[in-house]
Amino acid sequence: MKADAQESQSLVLIVDDEPFMRLILRHFLEREGYQIAEAQNGIEAIKVFKQLHPHIVLLDAIMPDMDGFECCSQLQNFDCSKYTPILIVTGLEDQVSVDRAFAVGAMDYVTKPIHWAVLRQRVKRLIEQSQLQKKLEAANVELQRLATIDGLTQVANRRRFEEYFNQEWQRMKRDKRPLSLILCDVDFFKLYNDTYGHRVGDRCLQKIAKTLKYIIKRPGDLVARYGGEEFAVILPNTNAEGATHVAEKICHAARTLAIPHKNSQVSPHVTLSAGFTTEIPQPDSDIEEMISAADRALYQAKAAGRDRFVQNIQLPKSKNSS
Template structure:
């Protein structure tokens, strides 16, 4: 039978988890084959020349560059070393240019010859995270138009509001109503109405491309666009372009009093959120402007800057 050390090494080298062991100062004293292979394939400094690497120092370097996961990892490892926690785990993204990847890091202490050491393992959890992401996206998406639903709109606006409060940035909201959509439904049938909503949803996607933007189905034939860190002037330019894009769809609506093809009315409001205000004030302002746009002939943008 092979020696116990050789057997143990062979076992650890067959494990797909990336495993290393560190001492109480953070120095790496052991890594398995999966750890080394990952470093070779990803140009990871912490995986190369591991015998001269201090894991905690590498985490601290990344933390100084703004890596939030590295900040949490360093704190978690130190909590285990200092016996604040019995163990620690962290799920984090590690995406490559070609694919999305997630890992779970676990930190577990052990003793050897009265000295304390710590096993750090990184397990690939990409398949599970992708499945969770798919379920989450389904809960956020309107089934007909394939854009955000009202529930996700509410959550996104709340988060964007807080961000703009913190960073003192403007926040714009547009509420879009398809002019005389009921006539379109009555004239051409509900299937044609659904196709119309799908096409408008596709157009809206092209006007909400940044992380701070969101287009959503607001309800029925109403849509909404959130534009974070966007002034009234820039928002107005975008919304006028959106109106033109909707007109360019040339969807028939022969009984409309505006023109014989689909048009829309937009209420636009921009304000600088702060702690004394609520996001409902922005919604109310955009809704008021939508009413004004419809009262004044439809097929245009009415706007307010507060």
């Protein structure tokens, strides 16, 4: 029975110091539909492995210079080996040799003289299992990503905001570096929804989110939907001057979008209000207080007429900062 179309694309690396054994393995596996690469010793096998990234390795256990066990152990050190099963081909079947094969990372073994029907099934099964593992891990990564993404705007959700802000708060505290937080809100968004409908309102939020992602480009920064029409921007290693520049760009970009808002009380277009705060986290400082400080600055921006940004100046806790 021939390998199916997907298997026929699989590359098998045959490693054996005996030319005749490589020849008969090649002929058998080519008839099964596999592509073949060869190496005549362990050192050459490592070189070919790094170049070609085969889907499976058939590795002779007993070879001069570097035997199959040592070669198998070294292959495990390469990132590309994660989804590449190694099948030891050996004339040894004592318990010590079998245990050693699995200890160095082999997924299975076949003995010489080779039972061809067994080899066919083991090669097929190991490749299938490896590809399935790869797909499952990719699916898990995607599920984790989706769990932290806001479905409407495709920026980070509130859960991811809280996780990341806490992470960066602790890191900036350890490194004694400034952390800035911007909270921004779409001005008169309830009026916008009432005027144009919720579907148009959703598209408005999507455009705002896309614009924020375009502005916030550093890998360590994060844009999140904080709730409703409110967004948050986390800026690690950013002082007040840097945060001022970003907040100004955010407000300007919203105006540049020129999304009509005929019932806005400040502009014929959609605008944003933003508040931010900057802090070098201290051992006795409070992460929730920093969020509250940015929220107070956002409130001040709205109270001052909207379509602007305000930096929070921390007040002593005994005073009324609202």
